[in-house]
Amino acid sequence: xTHRDLTGRLLLEPVRAPCRAGRxxxxxxxxxxxxxxLLLAMVxxxxxxxxxxxxxAEEDSVQALLDRADAVRSADPxxxxxxxxxxxxxIPQASQAQVEQLRYLQAYRLSLDGRFNQAIEALHDLAAHxxxxxxxxxxxxxxxxxxxxxxxxxxxxxxxxxxxxxLPRIANADLRHQGLMAAAVLYNQAGQYELALPYAxxxxxxxxxxxxxxxxxxxKLESLFALNRLPExxxxxEPQIADCEKHNEHLLAGFVRGFQAQTLLAAGxxxxxxxxLESRLATIEQTAYPRLVAEIHAVLAEAHLAQGHYVQxxxxxxxVVEASEGVPFSRPLIAAYRTLSLEAEQRGDLAxxxxxxxxxxxxxxxxxxxxxxxELAFQLAQHDNLQKTHTIELLNxxxxxxxxxxxxxxxxxxxxxxxIALLVILLAAIGLWAYQVKRDQVRFRRLAQTDALxxxxxxxxxxxxxxxxxxxxxxxxxxxxxxxxxxDGFKAINDRHGHACGDWVLVxxxxxxxAQCAPGDLMARLGGEEFAILRPGADVEAARELADRCRxxxxxxDTAPSGTRFPVSASFGVAVARPGLECxxxxxxxxxxxxxxxxxxxxxxxxxxxxxxxxxxxxTAERAMPTSA
Numbered sequence: 127x128t129h130r131d132l133t134g135r136l137l138l139e140p141v142r143a144p145c146r147a148g149r150x151x152x153x154x155x156x157x158x159x160x161x162x163x164l165l166l167a168m169v170x171x172x173x174x175x176x177x178x179x180x181x182x183a184e185e186d187s188v189q190a191l192l193d194r195a196d197a198v199r200s201a202d203p204x205x206x207x208x209x210x211x212x213x214x215x216x217i218p219q220a221s222q223a224q225v226e227q228l229r230y231l232q233a234y235r236l237s238l239d240g241r242f243n244q245a246i247e248a249l250h251d252l253a254a255h256x257x258x259x260x261x262x263x264x265x266x267x268x269x270x271x272x273x274x275x276x277x278x279x280x281x282x283x284x285x286x287x288x289x290x291x292x293l294p295r296i297a298n299a300d301l302r303h304q305g306l307m308a309a310a311v312l313y314n315q316a317g318q319y320e321l322a323l324p325y326a327x328x329x330x331x332x333x334x335x336x337x338x339x340x341x342x343x344x345x346k347l348e349s350l351f352a353l354n355r356l357p358e359x360x361x362x363x364e365p366q367i368a369d370c371e372k373h374n375e376h377l378l379a380g381f382v383r384g385f386q387a388q389t390l391l392a393a394g395x396x397x398x399x400x401x402x403l404e405s406r407l408a409t410i411e412q413t414a415y416p417r418l419v420a421e422i423h424a425v426l427a428e429a430h431l432a433q434g435h436y437v438q439x440x441x442x443x444x445x446v447v448e449a450s451e452g453v454p455f456s457r458p459l460i461a462a463y464r465t466l467s468l469e470a471e472q473r474g475d476l477a478x479x480x481x482x483x484x485x486x487x488x489x490x491x492x493x494x495x496x497x498x499x500x501e502l503a504f505q506l507a508q509h510d511n512l513q514k515t516h517t518i519e520l521l522n523x524x525x526x527x528x529x530x531x532x533x534x535x536x537x538x539x540x541x542x543x544x545x546i547a548l549l550v551i552l553l554a555a556i557g558l559w560a561y562q563v564k565r566d567q568v569r570f571r572r573l574a575q576t577d578a579l580x581x582x583x584x585x586x587x588x589x590x591x592x593x594x595x596x597x598x599x600x601x602x603x604x605x606x607x608x609x610x611x612x613x614d615g616f617k618a619i620n621d622r623h624g625h626a627c628g629d630w631v632l633v634x635x636x637x638x639x640x641a642q643c644a645p646g647d648l649m650a651r652l653g654g655e656e657f658a659i660l661r662p663g664a665d666v667e668a669a670r671e672l673a674d675r676c677r678x679x680x681x682x683x684d685t686a687p688s689g690t691r692f693p694v695s696a697s698f699g700v701a702v703a704r705p706g707l708e709c710x711x712x713x714x715x716x717x718x719x720x721x722x723x724x725x726x727x728x729x730x731x732x733x734x735x736x737x738x739x740x741x742x743x744x745x746t747a748e749r750a751m752p753t754s755a
Contacts, residue, residue, distance in 0.1 A: 226258055253285075310345040322348075463489055592648060595662055610719060635680055
């Protein structure tokens, strides 16, 4: 079963009992015929194996329906609902274990309908009171999966811990794999891909069933994709595709094809990527799964763009936007708007190019903010669990102290000495706990405000501090300057020298430009290779001088320590909010972005100031640009 969250991400529900032999053939029969055949087979088996018992026959017929419902719940939701309706009329005939299994399937239906809170309530009760260990384990695993849907990572981690603690008592290999994959799902949704990988890989090493390998393989590829560590050889994806298609999981196979095509694209083989996906595009469109359709068309758009096929690239990018309706941000949308911007620029439609570029920046910003929010939510969940652990430890220490006090009451001298010792231990424990909590709070605040790669402020911190600085300058009648810049040809550096080299460039650029800033300046990485410096009290000339100093130190960077030599340059846009004129942060960002665009179109490695003169120069540069590739 697959779900989507608000951003369109793939959410896997890996909990599924193994199918019995012969079910694939039975699936081709109408539902009523299958049910009749099952019941007749049960009666026949009972007739040849021993005395016939009406109660035993009823329980066996209920079990047959339960097994069938469990088998088809993700493959055929319509039949699954029909089977549940039938089972709910047979509750008086069911045993206690069968009633618990039915309650699990009812909770699954709630999750299938998107009623996650009701599903969580039902699973919570079942995980606490089920008499069957297997049902209790499955309920706990699925509970963690549902908490991943609702992004309650604190409760999800607690449910996952309970499920993993039950693993040593679970003998059934398929159930064990369900627990491992539930952990991978939760960690992937929390953005903790390094933690998810070991669980997916353990399942792949142990699993014998092709469908389990398919699901575990998808989780592993999802983690590797997020970590930019997909395999370099496209052929390694073929066994994974075969495992998925063997069980008619064409939707999941489509995602693997997408990963395979992205590997070809990264290897500089866009034509092969196009051939791979277009040969299966009709099958992918038939799945009607918006995220898969968007993923595939996004890869096709980038592959066509890499070959200079701008018309085909625009067609696929527009299909991504269409398939992503209602999704505020996703990786495919980021790629689509970038493609549309480049295609419009190639046609000479600079207004459309700028519009698409702004939309690309909005989607990219929202995507990065979502990543930060998930990381922060997961860290807060870990912090909450840590606090609870410390609280339990303190309570245990206090209980121990009371027990010792009752014993040492017999000897006054020993009582006094022991009480003092315990008090010292308790105060030390409280002091240590307070210190650790404070240290964690400081670390979390720093993580929330700092860009992890460069060590300067991130976009969220910049957007929180900048309005206050603007308001202070306006109150004191001072101007405020915003210098925005990004690196020229940064994608080419990544493509030619590798992402590690690109990361080195970003760190060095942030370092040398930060050295040019005054103590009161605010410098931040807005995203990707884009940076900004906000300087209070600076007029146009001071801002231009700052931008030009930064431009010179960037151009003078010695790239030899990165392992290879190549030129580095940046284009700068300057905007100034003058005293007495209302100019908010958004307006100042737009002005600086326009000036930066002028610097780009004017030849790059230069400084452009927002204003009529600069805009006129930019317009001249735009008219001089070629209108076709």
